[in-house]
């Protein structure tokens with residue numbers, strides 16, 4: 001189940017950037033698994049931190065939790081007891097995890113969650129000399145859309161905005177407008193379609209084998225599985 005967002009991404013990226021990304025990753029993960037079905041993407045996410053910019057459409061955290069729970073319970077009616085939720089937006093993982101916990105508590109089903117594609121891409125590709133910023137509407141997101149839907153990307157409007165990101169365990173949950181005046185940051189002028197393709201390949205290559213191990217073991221245990229080797 002891909003979960004995206006409809007939110008401001010500057011003049012150079014479409015509102016559906018996160019939905020495109022989540023759907024593309026979900027499709028690749030399904031190919032890696034071989035027997036999975038990809039659900040229609042959810043176009044709305046928790047984007048309250050971006051409501052200062054026009055046409056951002058946000059749903060409440062409790063709404064997202066309810067939607068994922070409802071989809072999961074519908075799937076159960078049809079005999080589907082394994083669900084991977086793929087989020088490409090930073091406001092979504094908390095509410096999705098809440099739904100996953102409820103689905104497990106009520107029905108005993110294991111729900112897997114994938115989130116944080118930018119951080120993973122950076123970890124996988126920085127050793128190859130790639131930048132991979134973790135900004136909103138920066139170089140990595142523009143690279144992704146240049147790869148997936150070049151007709152929706154406007155590199156000619158991209159500008160670089162220094163970020164104020166601090167890698168710290170304390171996070172302030174508030175409006176993005178207080179820290180990023182234009183609603184985006186990063187090095188968007190460095191984006192390329194080739195890099196977007198490399199990101200999708202790297203993430204699929206990293207996540208695919210793990211998903212196959214999860215599938216082979218009934219999706220029990222998640223990342224804490226012991227005694228199982230990845231080869």
Ligand SMILES: [Zn+2]
Pocket residue numbers: 009017018088089136137141
């Ligand atoms: Zn985005």
